[in-house]
Amino acid sequence: xxxxxxxxxxxxxxxxxxxxxxxxxxxxxxxxxxxxxxxxxxxxxxxxxxxxxxxxxxxxxxxxxxxxxxxxx
Amino acid sequence: xxxxxxxxxxxxxxxxxxxxxxxxxxxxxxxxxxxxxxxxxxxxxxxxxxxxxxxxxxxxxxxxxxxxxxxxxxxxxxxxxxxxxxxxxxxxxxxxxxxxxxxxxxxxxxxxxxxxxxxxxxxxxxxxxxxxxxxxxxxxxxxxxxxxxxxxxxxxxxxxxxxxxxxxxxxxxxxxxxxxxxxxxxxxxxxxxxxxxxxxxxxxxxxxxxxxxxxxxxxxxxxxxxxxxxxxxxxxxxxxxxxxxxxxxxxxxxxxxxxxxxxxxxxxxxxxxxxxxxxxxxxxxxxxxxxxxxxxxxxxxxxxxxxxxxxxxxxxxxxxxxxxxxxxxxxxxxxxxxxxxxxxxxxxxxxxxxxxxxxxxxxxxxxxxxxxxxxxxxxxxxxxxxxxxxxxxxxxxxxxxxxxxxxxxxxxxxxxxxxxxxxxxxxxxxxxxxxxxxxxxxxxxxxxxxxxxxxxxxxxxxxxxxxxxxxxxxxxxxxxxxxxxxxxxxxxxxxxxxxxxxxxxxxxxxxxxxxxxxxxxxxxxxxxxxxxxxxxxxxxxxxxxxxxxxxxxxxxxxxxxxxxxxxxxxxxxxxxxxxxxxxxxxxxxxxxxxxxxxxxxxxxxxxxxxxxxxxxxxxxxxxxxxxxxxxxxxxxxxxxxxxxxxxxxxxxxxxxxxxxxxxxxxxxxxxxxxxxxxxxxxxxxxxxxxxxxxxxxxxxxxxxxxxxxxxxxxxxxxxxxxxxxxxxxxxxxxxxxxxxxxxxxxxxxxxxxxxxxxxxxxxxxxxxxxxxxxxxxxxxxxxxxxxxxxxxxxxxxxxxxxxxxxxxxxxxxxxxxxxxxxxxxxxxxxxxxxxxxxxxxxxxxxxxxxxxxxxxxxxxxxxxxxxxxxxxxxxxxxx
Numbered sequence: 035x036x037x038x039x040x041x042x043x044x045x046x047x048x049x050x051x052x053x054x055x056x057x058x059x060x061x062x063x064x065x066x067x068x069x070x071x072x073x074x075x076x077x078x079x080x081x082x083x084x085x086x087x088x089x090x091x092x093x094x095x096x097x098x099x100x101x102x103x104x105x106x107x
Numbered sequence: 108x109x110x111x112x113x114x115x116x117x118x119x120x121x122x123x124x125x126x127x128x129x130x131x132x133x134x135x136x137x138x139x140x141x142x143x144x145x146x147x148x149x150x151x152x153x154x155x156x157x158x159x160x161x162x163x164x165x166x167x168x169x170x171x172x173x174x175x176x177x178x179x180x181x182x183x184x185x186x187x188x189x190x191x192x193x194x195x196x197x198x199x200x201x202x203x204x205x206x207x208x209x210x211x212x213x214x215x216x217x218x219x220x221x222x223x224x225x226x227x228x229x230x231x232x233x234x235x236x237x238x239x240x241x242x243x244x245x246x247x248x249x250x251x252x253x254x255x256x257x258x259x260x261x262x263x264x265x266x267x268x269x270x271x272x273x274x275x276x277x278x279x280x281x282x283x284x285x286x287x288x289x290x291x292x293x294x295x296x297x298x299x300x301x302x303x304x305x306x307x308x309x310x311x312x313x314x315x316x317x318x319x320x321x322x323x324x325x326x327x328x329x330x331x332x333x334x335x336x337x338x339x340x341x342x343x344x345x346x347x348x349x350x351x352x353x354x355x356x357x358x359x360x361x362x363x364x365x366x367x368x369x370x371x372x373x374x375x376x377x378x379x380x381x382x383x384x385x386x387x388x389x390x391x392x393x394x395x396x397x398x399x400x401x402x403x404x405x406x407x408x409x410x411x412x413x414x415x416x417x418x419x420x421x422x423x424x425x426x427x428x429x430x431x432x433x434x435x436x437x438x439x440x441x442x443x444x445x446x447x448x449x450x451x452x453x454x455x456x457x458x459x460x461x462x463x464x465x466x467x468x469x470x471x472x473x474x475x476x477x478x479x480x481x482x483x484x485x486x487x488x489x490x491x492x493x494x495x496x497x498x499x500x501x502x503x504x505x506x507x508x509x510x511x512x513x514x515x516x517x518x519x520x521x522x523x524x525x526x527x528x529x530x531x532x533x534x535x536x537x538x539x540x541x542x543x544x545x546x547x548x549x550x551x552x553x554x555x556x557x558x559x560x561x562x563x564x565x566x567x568x569x570x571x572x573x574x575x576x577x578x579x580x581x582x583x584x585x586x587x588x589x590x591x592x593x594x595x596x597x598x599x600x601x602x603x604x605x606x607x608x609x610x611x612x613x614x615x616x617x618x619x620x621x622x623x624x625x626x627x628x629x630x631x632x633x634x635x636x637x638x639x640x641x642x643x644x645x646x647x648x649x650x651x652x653x654x655x656x657x658x659x660x661x662x663x664x665x666x667x668x669x670x671x672x673x674x675x676x677x678x679x680x681x682x683x684x685x686x687x688x689x690x691x692x693x694x695x696x697x698x699x700x701x702x703x704x705x706x707x708x709x710x711x712x713x714x715x716x717x718x719x720x721x722x723x724x725x726x727x728x729x730x731x732x733x734x735x736x737x738x739x740x741x742x743x744x745x746x747x748x749x750x751x752x753x754x755x756x757x758x759x760x761x762x763x764x765x766x767x768x769x770x771x772x773x774x775x776x777x778x779x780x781x782x783x784x785x786x787x788x789x790x791x792x793x794x795x796x797x798x799x800x801x802x803x804x805x806x807x808x809x810x811x812x813x814x815x816x817x818x819x820x821x822x823x824x825x826x827x828x829x830x831x832x833x834x835x836x837x838x839x840x841x842x843x844x845x846x847x848x849x850x851x852x853x854x855x856x857x858x859x860x861x862x863x864x865x866x867x868x869x870x871x872x873x874x875x876x877x878x879x880x881x882x883x884x885x886x887x888x889x890x891x892x893x894x895x896x897x898x899x900x901x902x903x904x905x906x907x908x909x910x911x912x913x914x915x916x917x918x919x920x921x922x923x924x925x926x927x928x929x930x931x932x933x934x935x936x937x938x939x940x941x942x943x944x945x946x947x948x949x950x951x952x953x954x955x956x957x958x959x960x961x962x963x964x965x966x967x968x969x970x971x972x973x974x975x976x977x978x979x980x981x982x983x984x985x986x
Contacts, residue, residue: 052298052334056333059333062328077305077306078305080293080297080302080303080305080338081334083305083319084337084338087319087320087338088321088325088328088331102309104316104317
């Protein structure tokens with residue numbers, strides 16, 4: 035599962051397609067102070083990226099992929 | 108993929124291509140026309156979209172490239188030129204070839220695929236060249252003109268790029284590399300097209316830096332549309348413009364490239380509250396710089412850097428100087444500007460005044476750039492028109508697009524204040540109550556355009572493409588909804604079948620007339636005969652109307668043939684270096700489809716000849732006192748049951764003397780003919796096959812290429828060709844063809860108990876000639892008719908029937924005078940009968956070789972009538 039939710043934290047893994055946007059959106063809307071762990075993310079669709087930009091959740095871990103991580107600095 | 112869909116695609120694309128080439132040529136003649144350019148773009152756009160339904164990547168690529176080019180023209184970024192027309196026309200040719208291949212084999216050949224790919228590349232590089240050409244594109248112009256750096260600044264804000272990234276980039280630039288700043292604004296609906304802008308951005312070649320941000324505020328995230336893209340990307344890349352264009356090729360309209368200069372990125376940053384201990388350093392530094400003592404200078408900079416807190420603004424300046432020292436002397440000016448900045452405690456000024464705008468709120472609240480006001484004005488007009496639209500759904504959609512347009516404009520202007528206002532207005536405005544929007548627009552309208560010294564924050568580059576599109580969407584819609592196409596497309600064989608059936612019906616109906624006769628004469632029931640006749644007349648009327656109707660269906664305007672000529676003339680005249688204007692007249696004249704199609708090839712021959720040999724080179728024309736631009740008139744008109752096409756040129760004409768001489772040399776005419784032949788007769792020599800060699804044609808400075816082919820083709824369809832020419836004034840070639848070939852009018856004659864038909868167009872008259880009036884000259888029979896010697900033949904002899912012809916009581920033969928190829932001949936027959944309309948069926952199979960007859964027709968009584976081909980009859984007579 036690309037989106038794994040544990041309480042207030044969502045762990046995103048692998049490649050997140052546009053299909054994951056809704057799940058991510060629901061998570062971000064539901065939680066008061068949502069957190070995301072991006073360490074395992076390889077790529078995320080613009081729709082998902084956009085959600086992170088809109089909701090500005092706490093990023094607990096940046097992607098291990100350095101190039102990708104630069105986008106979240 | 109169903110073949111029906113493919114057929115539809117081929118059919119529609121062909122029509123599209125035809126229209127495209129028409130528009131291209133009209134544009135070239137009349138200059139840029141917004142409406143036509145838009146239509147052109149839409150046509151190509153539609154075709155591109157349609158081609159995407161099939162597995163035709165090369166075609167799609169080519170159309171996509173063409174579409175991009177047309178888009179640039181449409182937006183006025185590239186002026187329309189004949190160069191562009193050439194490129195697009197040749198692209199169309201390739202697509203047309205692909206369609207032909209698709210139709211015949213169901214797929215495109217690898218050859219055409221590769222030529223399509225090549226062409227697409229050519230178009231792309233043409234676009235590149237045009238875009239980078241300083242004068243052609245407004246926004247690149249801004250980049251290259253040093254005077255207006257503010258415009259560039261509005262596209263990109265270097266302050267957001269981390270200093271270390273900027274330093275690496277500047278180093279690269281100083282080492283000779285090119286750096287592009289890229290602003291990618293994905294369209295809101297891009298997710299629905301399967302696009303992932305972020306993925307595209309991550310794959311940008313030689314990416315140095317990038318950032319993503321939301322281009323609009325999301326007031327309530329929980330209500331946001333997660334499938335609407337509102338994310339923008341800003342990137343820096345070392346890649347070349349070509350590489351970047353290639354990378355973003357499918358979204359080029361959403362991407363802006365800006366080539367950067369080092370000074371664009373040298374922006375010191377940091378805390379400005381430092382001491383003023385730098386004065387000494389500045390004067391020292393200037394001295395080192397003057398003396399070219401770079402090493403010491405560098406050390407001095409390093410030394411001072413160590414003493415300065417890195418967070419200070421001045422430390423940033425020093426870091427930049429430190430970097431730039433390595434690239435002296437070319438960076439001397441920049442360093443001097445930085446030193447100046449250090450001294451005056453103001454931001455560095457490179458070539459032009461450049462301020463870091465800290466607070467955009469400082470600008471006068473109501474002042475808006477002129478471009479934006481223009482957009483508002485157009486939206487206001489649209490709102491005005493909206494009042495007259497009934498359709499509620501349409502109204503809502505248009506209203507949405509108005510708000511979207513304004514919103515986009517405001518977003519790019521970063522006018523959050525107005526954005527908020529707009530949202531309030533949008534809430535209040537409904538399709539039935541446009542007042543809030545109107546009031547708001549009027550309020551904004553009063554805002555004065557910003558004074559020129561304070562250029563717009565975000566120049567036209569974002570708004571411009573949106574404006575025409577918005578208008579375009581709105582205009583065609585009202586009419587598009589209620590009206591559906593009234594045109595029915597039918598395959599030709601279906602019409603042919605219908606026509607054959609009608610033909611058979613006509614024949615079947617004729618049998619009723621015979622039956623009526625028989626009822627009276629054989630069975631002796633005159634009442635029945637009368638009734639049958641009455642019924643016959645009803646059927647006759649209906650069948651005639653049916654025939655007429657089916658003819659109408661088959662009628663096509665000559666414009667279907669004519670429309671290819673503007674292109675032909677344009678291409679050929681360019682190739683030949685001549686200036687020619689083609690005038691089309693009577694394009695609406697209609698004739699049977701087969702006739703029209705038969706016209707195409709001969710006309711191409713004739714027009715080509717006119718261009719090649721008729722129209723002189725511009726210099727020659729001027730020397731002769733003629734207008735520099737030659738004229739070819741292609742005129743169609745209807746004369747009785749003939750369609751007449753004239754090709755008139757004002758070229759050098761044909762010299763009959765030279766023509767005669769040439770024909771004599773070739774042994775085509777005798778010495779006597781050479782002396783006696785009238786000029787008008789001599790002109791007809793061009794139709795002789797022997798004269799149709801290129802050498803003769805060009806030598807004669809006249810026509811001759813394939814004129815015999817023209818004549819044969821036209822005659823095959825029952826038409827004729829004639830030529831008139833005046834030396835140095837021009838030439839007129841006239842083709843006349845029957846309007847319709849479906850029904851022929853024949854005269855029925857009888858010979859040796861058999862009935863035959865002879866086409867009426869060849870019949871001049873029917874006469875009775877007494878046996879004694881026939882003289883035999885050198886074994887050939889002749890008679891004198893109206894002071895003309897006419898050769899006489901026995902039809903039976905020509906048809907190999909061994910029977911003498913009958914004479915009437917006065918010993919006179921029945922002679923049918925025919926005109927064939929302008930010659931009169933008399934044919935002796937037994938008896939004349941009535942004329943009749945028949946449907947001619949040419950011989951097929953084994954009988955196709957029977958040249959003496961052009962075919963057969965079924966008569967009303969079921970008998971078969973052989974139709975004589977007069978031309979072949981004469982040939983038989985000669986032998």
